Amino acid sequence: MLDTSKAATRPQHAADDHPAIKPARVGILLANLGTPDNYDYWSMRRYLNEFLSDRRVIDYSPWIWQPLLQLIVLTKRPFSSGAAYKSIWNHEAGESPLMTITKDQTAKIKAAMHDRYGDQVMVDFCMRYGNPSTKSKVREMRDAGCQKILFFPLYPHYAGATSATANDQFFRAMMEEKWQPTTRTVEPYFEHPKYIEALAQSIERAYADLDTRPDILVCSYHGVPIRYLMEGDPYHCQCQKTTRLLKERLGWPDTDIKTTFQSKFGPEEWLQPYTVEEVARLAEAGKKNIAVCAPAFSADCIETLEEINEEIKESFEEAGGEHFTYIPCLNDDAAHIEALGTVIEENLKGWLD
Ligand SMILES: C=CC1=C(C)c2cc3[nH]c(cc4nc(cc5[nH]c(cc1n2)c(C)c5CCC(=O)O)C(CCC(=O)O)=C4C)c(C)c3C=C
Ligand SMILES: [Fe+2]
Ligand SMILES: [Fe+2]
Numbered sequence: 001m002l003d004t005s006k007a008a009t010r011p012q013h014a015a016d017d018h019p020a021i022k023p024a025r026v027g028i029l030l031a032n033l034g035t036p037d038n039y040d041y042w043s044m045r046r047y048l049n050e051f052l053s054d055r056r057v058i059d060y061s062p063w064i065w066q067p068l069l070q071l072i073v074l075t076k077r078p079f080s081s082g083a084a085y086k087s088i089w090n091h092e093a094g095e096s097p098l099m100t101i102t103k104d105q106t107a108k109i110k111a112a113m114h115d116r117y118g119d120q121v122m123v124d125f126c127m128r129y130g131n132p133s134t135k136s137k138v139r140e141m142r143d144a145g146c147q148k149i150l151f152f153p154l155y156p157h158y159a160g161a162t163s164a165t166a167n168d169q170f171f172r173a174m175m176e177e178k179w180q181p182t183t184r185t186v187e188p189y190f191e192h193p194k195y196i197e198a199l200a201q202s203i204e205r206a207y208a209d210l211d212t213r214p215d216i217l218v219c220s221y222h223g224v225p226i227r228y229l230m231e232g233d234p235y236h237c238q239c240q241k242t243t244r245l246l247k248e249r250l251g252w253p254d255t256d257i258k259t260t261f262q263s264k265f266g267p268e269e270w271l272q273p274y275t276v277e278e279v280a281r282l283a284e285a286g287k288k289n290i291a292v293c294a295p296a297f298s299a300d301c302i303e304t305l306e307e308i309n310e311e312i313k314e315s316f317e318e319a320g321g322e323h324f325t326y327i328p329c330l331n332d333d334a335a336h337i338e339a340l341g342t343v344i345e346e347n348l349k350g351w352l353d
Pocket of ligand 2: 222
């Protein structure tokens, strides 16, 4: 029987004891690796400690790895890496180039998404290690009324050490939310036609500015241990495919382009050929004019600006190389922002159309 008594019609909560419910929005959370707050010993140590304690990155047993990390790696590497960061630091902004570029990318993607979807979306970025943390940005989005979050690790290629650990951190943040938003993570975009197009255009632009055409273009990807590939990580295959698609788009023969891997860390064998050795072999084989690009990095960082453009360049020149051209990452290039915007739109289907 219908209960028409006063108690039954009274609202369950008076307005002042109920939390405000904001209009529902969709959050688009971009994520990159993270970077030290500064290049002094303690900032470097804090950053490297968090990064290199991640078992997605270094998968050894912590019983073996932590003593080595704390007592050996973290007593030396903060000095050498700190000096490398100092050489590329954005002193004006007081931050590393990865931070500046990620901010620029976010601002442009935000403008594009607001043009397309208006106030229904909120766009921001977070880092896997250091600041701004993934947890703090998930909380901000939640507080702003985001009932859905699209999480976008800014790596074209999937690797356990990058995309997966970024996603892990996102889900850890979700574990703390009382009202957990609905979520999606963006899949790798290493073969997306717009990403390949943006890469191709950046190479054509760089080649057009050179007096002499380079003998070969080296596509240098960040490496991972070979063991990770053998254990099922698809990163290697995705990198090879990007180079192939780029070559096809450019209409070049196999001899004009090659894939290499850089940034080896620790004693294990990593994906090969190693860029630092390959550029020396190329110089010795008579290829005196080379260009190097870094398609695995969505933004220039220590591994491109210092490692490629200083260390790897030096290796090439010491072996007799004459002209070394580093082609910058896609950063906040219009074609890159357009590619990332398209990937986002494709992943928002059914949420916002
Ligand atoms: C682009 C994809 C990346 C993969 C794959 C990757 C794997 C990986 N990295 C290390 C160790 C280090 N990487 C460092 C810096 C660094 N790595 C990436 C990207 C990938 N790493 C970026 C974008 C950056 C730059 C960050 C910046 O602030 O500019 C560093 C720190 C610098 C240094 O001390 O050399 C380390 C260490 C491992 C071990 C690994 C795979 C297992
Ligand atoms: Fe790395
Ligand atoms: Fe492969």
